[in-house]
Amino acid sequence: LGLDTEGRIVQVNDAYLKMTGYRRSALLGTSIESLVVSDIPGPFLPKMKERTAHKTSLYRARHRKPDGNLVLLEVAVTALPAGEVAYICLYRDLTAIEEAEQRAKYTLDLLRYVVEHAHSAVVVFDTQMRYLLASTKYLTEYGMKNADEIIGKNHYEVIPYIPERWREIHQRALGGEVLSAEDDYYEMPDGRREYTRWECRPWYDANDTIGGMVLYTENITAQKLLEHELREARDYLSTLISRANAPIVVWDETQTIVRANLSFASLFGLGVGHLIGQHLEILHPYLDDEELKHILPFAQQEKRIESLEVGIKQDGGAVKTILWTITPVYEQESGNLLATIAQGQEITERKHLEAELQEQLEELRRWYAVMAHREDRIIELKGEVNELLKEQGKDARYTSIHEGER
CATH class of the missing domain: 3.30.450.20 (PAS domain)
Structure with a gap:
């Protein structure tokens, strides 16, 4: 114009x-x-x-x-x-340029929204390791109030205790590599170890040139501490089970044996390693058929069972009797069955003593029955003598049929 x-x-x-x-x-x-x-x-x-x-x-x-x-x-x-x-x-x-700028702004705003609200810790750097974007999760995990504290600042100034090996990894990512680790750690200034799961990958600009690096990270310190506590508890439980004199066996929700000690395995003449991973059915041949019919319903129940007697056949035809206590273990939140623990006590000798006592009791009952019949016959004979004397006009010899007992 x-x-x-x-x-x-x-x-x-x-x-x-x-x-x-x-x-x-x-x-x-x-x-x-x-x-x-x-x-x-x-x-x-x-x-x-x-x-x-x-x-x-x-x-x-x-x-x-x-x-x-x-x-x-x-x-x-x-x-x-x-x-x-x-x-x-x-x-x-400039209509086309404005539309392209609006699209770029929308993309950047969307990217910022996605990053900031990601459930994992995500941060975007430029080629000088200056912060461009950071998720809320990242800020929380590293004790930062808001993104304004770090945007534009160098990563190594914000977190100066980052180990040298990680700085080398960052440079490799800025060189085009994609790197990750599932279980890594670094030393905090106070000597504590922080464990993390991370992935570094480069990002590219419109000219297909590396514009910086994206870091995905997750602080897994609490998880590692929990795993350590669980491992200690598992090792302690394993030691208790393996060294216990009483037979102990643990099976999961599919009735697969997951733990057993030597005392349990020796009942069947097997090694512990032979039992682990096997279904409880591997033990069926060692049980009497009738007893097995009685036991199976108990094994399938998901409730505590006290004093379940089980006879286990041994080589040579002998039978060992074990008194079992069976306890299911449930997941606290869901209530799902995790495992079942069975602990036994051998009562074979006690069962033999009980059998002997029962036999002696039966003998006493037979003797008492014989003696009781004999006493009854004596009383009958006294009565007959008195009757004969009475027929002869004589006085009864036994004024009481129990007199002869005095």
Whole structure:
């Protein structure tokens, strides 16, 4: 556009008409003020004159099209010497650029939202290891109040105790490698160990050039401490089971044997290693068929069982009797069955003593029955003697049938 000193349009080329959709006749003689939509309040012309007083002015502006829509233009305005045309304005349509910028801004905002609200600790660096983005989880794990504390700062200034080997890993990632570790640690200034799971990978800009590095990290210190405690508890339990004199066996929810001690394995003449991983059915041949029918319903129950007697067949035909206590173990939160522990006590000798006592008791019962029958016969004979004497007119010899007992 060519403008006079009052800002009226005196010249317009075909390119501007095609860009905006105006007809030439509609623009000639019109003030530039009717086209320009400015965010700055006040008349536009004085500002344009001020900008172009000593040099060409380059800026962005929006012009109103005939249909009322706005088009973003890049404007270069140059003041000319005295003449009909005082200002020459060159325009470039920035619609495509603006749309691309909006798409880029949307993508960046979306990326920032995704990173900030990720459940894992995520941080994005540039090639100088300066923070660009950080998730809330990352800020929480490393004791930072908000992202403003670190954005733009160097990673090694924010966390100076990072070990040298990790710095080398960061440089390798910035060189194009993707690196990770499932269980790594670093020493804190106070001597504590912090365990982490991490992955480093480069990110690329529009020119396919490495623009920095993305770090995914998860602090697993609490998990490691829990694993250590569980391992200690498991080792302690394993020691108790293996060294116990009483037979002990543990099976899972599928009735697969997961633990057993030597005392248990010796009942069947097997090694502990032969039992682990086997189903309880491996023990069936050592049980009497009738007893097995009685025991199976108990083994399938998921409740505590006290004093379950089981006879186990031994080589040579002998039977060992074991008194079992069976206890299920449940997961605390879900209530699902985790395992079942059975502990036994051999009562073979006690059962033999009980059998002997029972046999002696039966003998006493038989003897008592014989003696009781004999006493009854004596009483009958006394009665018969008294009857015979009475028939002979004599006095009874036994005034009481129990007299002979005194």
